[in-house]
Amino acid sequence: AQKITQTQPGMFVQEKEAVTLDCTYDTSDPSYGLFWYKQPSSGEMIFLIYQGSYDQQNATEGRYSLNFQKARKSANLVISASQLGDSAMYFCAMREGSTGGFKTIFGAGTRLFVKA
Amino acid sequence: NAGVTQTPKFQVLKTGQSMTLQCAQDMNHEYMSWYRQDPGMGLRLIHYSVGAGITDQGEVPNGYNVSRSTTEDFPLRLLSAAPSQTSVYFCASSYQWTGVYNEQFFGPGTRLTVL
Numbered sequence: 070a071q072k073i074t075q076t077q078p079g080m081f082v083q084e085k086e087a088v089t090l091d092c093t094y095d096t097s098d099p100s101y102g103l104f105w106y107k108q109p110s111s112g113e114m115i116f117l118i119y120q121g122s123y124d125q126q127n128a129t130e131g132r133y134s135l136n137f138q139k140a141r142k143s144a145n146l147v148i149s150a151s152q153l154g155d156s157a158m159y160f161c162a163m164r165e166g167s168t169g170g171f172k173t174i175f176g177a178g179t180r181l182f183v184k185a
Numbered sequence: 186n187a188g189v190t191q192t193p194k195f196q197v198l199k200t201g202q203s204m205t206l207q208c209a210q211d212m213n214h215e216y217m218s219w220y221r222q223d224p225g226m227g228l229r230l231i232h233y234s235v236g237a238g239i240t241d242q243g244e245v246p247n248g249y250n251v252s253r254s255t256t257e258d259f260p261l262r263l264l265s266a267a268p269s270q271t272s273v274y275f276c277a278s279s280y281q282w283t284g285v286y287n288e289q290f291f292g293p294g295t296r297l298t299v300l
Contacts, residue, residue, distance in 0.1 A: 078225075102286050114275065114291035121286055160227055164287065171235075171282050172243060173218070173289060175227040 073176035090146040092161030100166030103144040108158040191292035198266040206261040208276030216282040217259040221272040235282035266299045
């Protein structure tokens with residue numbers, strides 16, 4: 070069963086506008102972590118932000134914030150004030166706790182295009 | 186620190202050939218893993234290790250072997266290459282294997298083509 074779902078294969082956003090990239094997950098483990106990574110065209114994987122299942126507040130890192138809705142099992146990435154350099158592939162990932170063997174699994178990704 | 190290094194960056198194999206993709210990290214990380222990335226499928230976990238001498242299978246282990254004789258190194262062996270193994274391979278490491286907060290540090294990737 071698909072555990073991480075990213076339903077948007079591609080997204081367009083105008084420069085300086087905000088954009089939300091969707092991610093839903095499925096787990097029965099009460100302890101888990103959610104991650105977002107950026108992969109620019111150069112190919113490297115860049116860690117952006119983390120949210121723990123027990124965290125009460127949504128995570129923020131600069132222009133990135135994670136809209137965590139635990140009951141809906143969603144962990145959407147919000148990028149504020151988009152820049153041309155934000156054009157990249159974005160992956161949502163989840164690491165489960167002991168039930169899942171502490172493995173990290175990834176979604177299929179969303180390609181973001183920022184227009185000037 | 187060099188972080189996570191992978192060699193080679195590019196490789197072309199013929200069907201049936203074997204080879205080893207090298208991965209090393211200098212951060213004294215317990216946890217290391219191998220992923221393959223195929224278009225439209227994200228990263229899929231091949232094998233992982235929670236420490237020297239301990240490895241386990243991920244989602245797509247068939248056709249691959251791993252070993253972890255030292256904390257630093259985690260090579261991935263293709264036993265008999267097949268065109269279906271054409272992919273980009275990423276090695277990653279994190280400080281610990283327990284605890285859900287463990288950011289993974291990725292190597293630059295190896296682009297493998299099997300003809």
